[in-house]
Amino acid sequence: MPSSKNRLPLTVGLSALFAVAALGASVMYTEHAINQAIAEQLPAGVAAALDAKEQAEVAAAKLQILSQWSAASDIEVKGRNIYGKADAEFTLVEFSDLECPFCKRFHDTPKSLVEQAGGKINWEWQHYPLQFHNPTAAKAAHAAECVSEIAGNQAFWAFTGQWFERSAMNGQGIDDIGRLAREVGADSKAFDACMASGKFKQKIQDQMDRGTAMGVTGTPATVVVDNTNGQKILVKGAQPAKALLQAIGQLVEQRNQPASLAQPGKD
Structure with missing residues (x-):
């Protein structure tokens, strides 16, 4: 039967392994959450940017078009x-x-x-x-x-x-x-x-x-x-x-x- 001295390194080794695994899972989860958040927000951000661009184009067109009909x-x-x-x-x-x-x-x-x-x-x-x-x-x-x-x-x-x-x-x-x-x-x-x-x-x-x-x-x-x-x-x-x-x-x-x-x- 192994002595307690022999079991101690094994216990420590398993604990370290579990800790590393947990850390890796945590990092992977955090990265996934970030990627998901970006994926969810990107369409809204792009839509907002395109909407702002169109509004600017419409405003510029309005000034130019109406000026031709000043009478x-x-x-x-x-x-x-x-x-x-x-x-x-x-x-x-x-x-x-x-x-x-x-x-x-x-x-x-x-x-x-x-x-x-x-x-x-x-x-x-x-x-x-x-x-x-x-x-x-x-x-x-x-x-x-x-x-x-x-x-x-x-x-x-x-x-x-x-x-x-x-x-x-x-x-x-x-x-x-x-x-x-x-x-x-x-x-x-x-x-x-x-x-x-x-x-x-x-x-x-x-x-x-x-x-x-x-x-x-x-x-x-x-x-x-x-x-x-x-x-x-x-x-x-x-x-x-x-x-x-x-x-x-x-x-x-x-x-x-x-x-x-x-x-x-x-x-």
Whole structure:
């Protein structure tokens, strides 16, 4: 039988072995816990970083985009989206489709006229999404109305301008409508709720009916209005600025004649 002296080194050796094993297990557990914590926190950290990056990009885009539409006031004028001075002598009432390539080509023409007219001309938007560009054109029109309600008149004009720049046209639309809405200042949750509601469908239809009653059959179509007496001339197609100025000249000559059609956007 082994003596107690012989058993002592064995006992000490086993104790040391168990201690080392326990230490190793503790180190392994600690390392696992650290790795698990990192794995759990990393996605949240990456998401937060990406979110912050997107917010910075959206903020920078907003400043750049809105600056291009400085002639638009922040608020609508009696529910009308007007670019330029509300009390201008003449109004270019454009019936437009956000998926129409001719409207895209024409879009800078009334904008430039307003900006060069010294407050004598303004520009009013009326929706006229064409059937063969739907559902995208109608969705774009509704999105523009949501932006106007949430972020204001200037944001509306910035949104329509950017839509023309980004869309491939003819019903193809843009990849991320929500991103564009945020870039012109619309709150994301409010915009999504507005789009889901469909609340502006009737307004868009009313504008289309008004245009049809005035002789609009395609887009773009511009009703040039003399605001001193309500006289109007319809100019069809993506005409050059010269055609719009000629219509204004004719209206000046006709100022002693009675008004004809009712002005769109007014009851």
